[in-house]
Amino acid sequence: MAKTNVKRRTRNKTPSSSATTSLASIHAQRRNRLYKALGGTPLLLRAAPEVLRNGDVHFSYRQDSNFKYLTGFDEPESILVCMPTSTGYETHYFVRPRDKEREIWDGPRAGTRGAIREYGADHSYPISEFWDVFGKMAGDIDELAYPLGSDPTFDVQVLRHFGARFTGRPRRNQGLPSFVDPRPALHEMRLIKSSEEVDLMRRAAEISAAGHRVAMSIAEPGMYEFEVQAELEAVFRREGSPRNGYDSIVATGKNACTLHYIANNAKIKKGDLLLIDAGAEYGHYTADITRTFPVAGPFSDAQRAVYEVVLRCQKKCVALCKPGTTVKKLLETSWRELTKGLVELGILKGSIDKLVEKKAFRPWYMHGLGHWLGMDVHDVGAYEDRSGKPMQLAPGMVTTIEPGLYFANNDKKVPKEFRGIGVRIEDDVLVTKNGPDVLTSGVPKEVREIEELTSIE
Numbered sequence: 334m335a336k337t338n339v340k341r342r343t344r345n346k347t348p349s350s351s352a353t354t355s356l357a358s359i360h361a362q363r364r365n366r367l368y369k370a371l372g373g374t375p376l377l378l379r380a381a382p383e384v385l386r387n388g389d390v391h392f393s394y395r396q397d398s399n400f401k402y403l404t405g406f407d408e409p410e411s412i413l414v415c416m417p418t419s420t421g422y423e424t425h426y427f428v429r430p431r432d433k434e435r436e437i438w439d440g441p442r443a444g445t446r447g448a449i450r451e452y453g454a455d456h457s458y459p460i461s462e463f464w465d466v467f468g469k470m471a472g473d474i475d476e477l478a479y480p481l482g483s484d485p486t487f488d489v490q491v492l493r494h495f496g497a498r499f500t501g502r503p504r505r506n507q508g509l510p511s512f513v514d515p516r517p518a519l520h521e522m523r524l525i526k527s528s529e530e531v532d533l534m535r536r537a538a539e540i541s542a543a544g545h546r547v548a549m550s551i552a553e554p555g556m557y558e559f560e561v562q563a564e565l566e567a568v569f570r571r572e573g574s575p576r577n578g579y580d581s582i583v584a585t586g587k588n589a590c591t592l593h594y595i596a597n598n599a600k601i602k603k604g605d606l607l608l609i610d611a612g613a614e615y616g617h618y619t620a621d622i623t624r625t626f627p628v629a630g631p632f633s634d635a636q637r638a639v640y641e642v643v644l645r646c647q648k649k650c651v652a653l654c655k656p657g658t659t660v661k662k663l664l665e666t667s668w669r670e671l672t673k674g675l676v677e678l679g680i681l682k683g684s685i686d687k688l689v690e691k692k693a694f695r696p697w698y699m700h701g702l703g704h705w706l707g708m709d710v711h712d713v714g715a716y717e718d719r720s721g722k723p724m725q726l727a728p729g730m731v732t733t734i735e736p737g738l739y740f741a742n743n744d745k746k747v748p749k750e751f752r753g754i755g756v757r758i759e760d761d762v763l764v765t766k767n768g769p770d771v772l773t774s775g776v777p778k779e780v781r782e783i784e785e786l787t788s789i790e
């Protein structure tokens with residue numbers, strides 16, 4: 334790289350042996366794998382920007398999952414660049430420099446020294462030097478791995494930077510570099526969780542399960558949904574989760590039929606079912622659990638009948654989460670099981686095969702069976718392989734299994750006793766060579782267990 338007069342720091346050749354170094358080495362291994370998968374193309378990735386919410390208040394900051402996965406770095410205003418060298422590549426971090434004044438307001442920063450010592454950079458620079466340094470090190474590149482489209486504000490800056498190749502008196506007649514999207518390779522990596530990732534997901538699941546158990550045991554008629562939410566999330570925070578993986582859904586009675594209900598401001602009535610879909614984040618990995626339970630138990634006959642249909646389907650699909658099962662097989666199993674249940678409940682009539690073929694279940698089961706889970710709640714990773722065939726489960730994948738039935742309270746096609754009932758049961762399942770490992774088994778789902786936990790003495 335050309336010499337610059339910026340405040341560049343470079344790694345000392347003797348590595349330290351702290352715990353952060355071993356974390357740093359995990360991130361370095363990920364960068365190595367990605368860099369190889371990209372065939373040695375230079376890589377540029379920016380941290381999540383801070384986003385204004387209203388006035389001068391920002392949304393709470395959460396690092397971009399891909400950036401975190403490759404660097405471990407949590408701070409905004411940071412950029413990762415990997416540049417080829419004669420023997421491989423070097424990692425350059427551009428970060429907020431240490432600043433006594435700013436740190437009084439915003440808290441400590443790793444700074445350029447920390448980026449090297451704790452986060453495995455080979456070279457680091459103040460973020461303000463980015464365009465100058467990047468311009469010199471990447472001045473003549475013909476190809477750049479950069480996720481064009483994911484950060485439009487930065488895209489404009491990147492395009493303007495390379496567009497300047499045509500302004501003034503260009504040295505070479507060189508167009509813009511070709512942009513290669515690093516995300517397919519990156520997302521393929523993120524789909525298979527390593528043992529370190531599984532440990533974090535297991536902890537996120539345990540914390541979330543603890544919150545759900547408390548919610549089940551304290552919910553009472555007369556409480557507002559947000560009060561139950563507060564108790565649930567208090568457990569998440571006390572157990573070490575800094576934030577939720579997504580907004581909690583706490584839906585009493587018919588609100589459960591609004592799939593992404595997050596108002597959480599209704600009063601819970603006696604005899605209501607309460608559907609809670611909530612997951613704590615831990616180490617930037619999230620759990621995603623749904624339980625539906627009778628407030629202060631037990632289930633009414635109609636509620637139990639619907640619940641048992643969903644539970645039977647959910648357990649059957651969980652049992653299929655082993656290597657080789659396709660996501661299509663899982664989905665079709667849920668269609669068949671819920672269709673059988675709808676016939677048993679007297680809502681559908683006719684041959685199961687024909688009803689499934691017609692997707693007659695659609696008015697009451699309108700979402701998919703599940704999704705990949707990881708750093709993002711709807712995690713990255715394809716559902717079809719490169720040849721367009723449904724993805725087969727493999728060890729290290731984590732999927733949710735979350736069938737549901739929702740009967741709106743004005744739905745004339747279902748018997749009266751079922752109207753206003755919405756049930757979803759959702760677990761997080763790690764695929765192992767020995768079969769499914771249900772990370773969220775710490776929260777009950779059997780009728781008897783739920784009634785024990787929810788009943789008031």
Ligand code: GLY
Nearest residue numbers: 579610621710735
């Ligand atoms: N919590 C969102 C979902 O279950 O997909």
Ligand code: MN
Nearest residue numbers: 621733735759
């Ligand atoms: Mn889910």
Ligand code: MN
Nearest residue numbers: 610621622759
């Ligand atoms: Mn969910």
